[in-house]
Amino acid sequence: MPETEVLIAGAGPSGLVLALWLHVQGVKIRIIDQAEGPAPNSRALAVHARILELYRQLDLADELIECGYQLPATNVWVNGSHRAHINLRQFGTELTPYPYLLTFPQDEHEHVLEKRLNSFGIFVERKKKLQKFVDNGSSITATLESANGDESTCEAAYIVGCDGAHSVVRHGIEAKYEGDTYVPLFYIADIVAEKYSSPLFNGEAHLTFVDETFNLILPYVEERHVRLIGTTIPKTAGNQQTDTSEPHHEVTFEDVLPEIKKTTKIEIQKVNWFSTYRSHHRVAEKFRSNRAFLVGDAAHIHSPVGGQGMNTGIMDAINLAWKLATAIKQPSMTEEAKNALLDTYEPERRSFALDVVGATDHGFTILTSPGFFPHILRAWVIPYLIPIVTRFQAVRSQIFRRGSQLVCSYRGNNMLNQTTQGSETVQPGDRLPWVTTEQSDNFSTLHDICWQIHVYGDSRTELEEWCKTKHIQLNIFEWNDKHGNNGFKKGAAYLLRPDQYIAGIFEGNDLGSQLDEYFSTRGLLC
Structure with a gap:
């Protein structure tokens, strides 16, 4: 018998959720991660209603709501002019017990999940990297490397790759990661400001457009503590657009501050941290190969538009957890029945991932593309049309269903x-x-x-x-x-x-x- 039933590579939100949901269903797990702990400058901030609904299964929803921040409204700015104010409180009132967008930083989110896992006596094996694995047909054998270079092996019934965009598990099953890299460079900053020192620090979300770049300001914890997400298009020395296949040159907060100030006056008290990254839109060609599975960023990666990536990965984990638990804990099931059940994971979750990646890619393209038509959309259609159409409850409900992942169906x-x-x-x-x-x-x-x-x-x-x-x-x-x-x-x-x-x-x-x-x-x- 394998020493463990499921080996989980990666202790981000999707890996931790998978570990929790498997454990409470009686499955023996190991979870490893090559990092020392959750990244302090994590990108994901939005927690959608569907996740909170599912979190009720482990009494996690109330804790996140207590620690998080419920966005009351969002605003649209174009070249420094305020164009729209949209009340978010009315969007999902008849659809879910959680009719709002909750902001809660990913690193704190991970701390909540890991603390709950620790309460069960299970701990993430930190600074331990998955080097490779072999699928033996009836089990897998994984080679693990510790921080000091020592290698060990782990025998497991199944392995799940929650190990991000450079997934070792995805490479192990030889799954292509089809998609592309966005030209604009994303930056993200954690900012503290004097309360109400700027129209952008009023406890509401703000989407600002300047030419082909945009900024998104999301408050969390309190009104004056915000996460600033934006794009810039770095130029080479010859003033040519940067090749996305090349590493981007270093961009500092001072570099992007003039672009931000084009939109509106902003008085920043403190910048806790600032980082830049390339964003991609990709979906793996397969999510399963016999005893190996892909979850979260290992399977699909998105632009930050709509805050869908982390939420989609968590739903992957919950979908897979009960199927793995059933296959493992019901030994009288035939191998054919187990495989048929586990085979449902890929079509259910890959189909939804393709929909989400397609929608977020389309939205990001509208937000950042040059040209006359995208400019008209940003400057006139979005600011003026959306406040009009969202006066109708049917439109508000449809927007909320899609944005909060309530629309996910396995028909x-x-x-x-x-x-x-x-x-x-x-x-x-x-x-x-x-x-x-x-x-x-x-x-x-x-x-x-x-x-x-x-x-x-x-x-x-x-x-x-x-x-x-x-x-x-x-x-x-x-x-x-x-x-x-x-x-x-x-x-x-x-x-x-x-x-x-x-x-x-x-x-x-x-x-x-x-x-x-x-x-x-x-x-x-x-």
């Missing part, structure tokens, strides 16, 4: 989805819609990582007996018109996967038989 030809016909609003593969009434909140049952069934309206004795026999949670909610308005069918049984997505919708007679057929035909034991 379609998927072995986990019950075969269904029709075009109902709610279908197998969808995230469970959130509905709260005076009597109940249907998300209140989603604290456990397990299969469960929801019934909206009266339940049948047969279903109750089946759930009791199979040890499946059954949650019955008194019917309310809100349930119907959100697409639920009265009296139907909604089978939920451990990651809170709908696996099947069962109606009519013999519900127990229908459910037995669902599990047996997929080799899933309940």
Whole structure:
């Protein structure tokens, strides 16, 4: 037997989440990272509603909300002129218990996750690098290198690469990393200013445009503590645009400060840190090869537009965790059933990653491209049209769904989805819609990582007996018109996967038989 069941390479947010979700499901793990600790100047700041929903499974959501900052509004500036103010508080009020954008620095986010992991007696093995691994068919053998150069091996049932854009695991499975590098150079700064010393330090987000560059200011912790993200286009000595294949020359905060001041007067009290980096848009050609998997930046990387990268990686981890746990903890499953289950990871998550990368790339191109049409979009369409269209709740809801990753769905030809016909609003593969009434909140049952069934309206004795026999949670909610308005069918049984997505919708007679057929035909034991 392998010494551990899952070896996780990389202790960023996705690696830590994967370790937590595997551990609470009884999986033996090791997690390694070549760094001494979380990077103090981490880039990711946004934590979206879908992540907070899933974090309820380990009681992490409240802690992040208490430490984070809820953005009340965003503003658009063009060449120093204020063009738009958009209230963010009304965007997701009917969609989720967390109808806002939470800002919380990635390094602090990682500390919260690692502290929870430590509370279980599991510690990240720091300054330990994955050198290579060999897939033996029934296990993997990894070669690890410590900081002093000593090498050791680790035998594991599976390996998961959460090891970033230069992933050793991705190279090991020979997965191409297709995409490109953006020409503009990104910079990021952690800034403290006197409260209200500038219109940009009022506790709200600010998006500013100057020619083909932009700045995004996001407050966190408090109004005067902000993260400044921007772009600049470095020039070579001959004043030519920098080749993205070459290392960029050093850019300092003083270099970009004049560009920032073109937008608006800014009075900075302190710059805690400043760094620059090249951004890419890439997706690996495959996310799995037998016993090796890719998660997070190892599988896909995005522009910072929309703050999607870290959130997408965390959702990768939660999607994969319950599938690995099922394959490992149910030894009576056939190898064919285990592989069929694990095979669902790649199409579900790669399809969504392609959508996110495509959307963020399109958005970034609009924000930074030269030319007449992009200039019109930045100077006139975005500032004036968006405040008008966001007066309509349907538009606000759609923007929030996409930006907060509530839109993520696994519909379609998927072995986990019950075969269904029709075009109902709610279908197998969808995230469970959130509905709260005076009597109940249907998300209140989603604290456990397990299969469960929801019934909206009266339940049948047969279903109750089946759930009791199979040890499946059954949650019955008194019917309310809100349930119907959100697409639920009265009296139907909604089978939920451990990651809170709908696996099947069962109606009519013999519900127990229908459910037995669902599990047996997929080799899933309940």
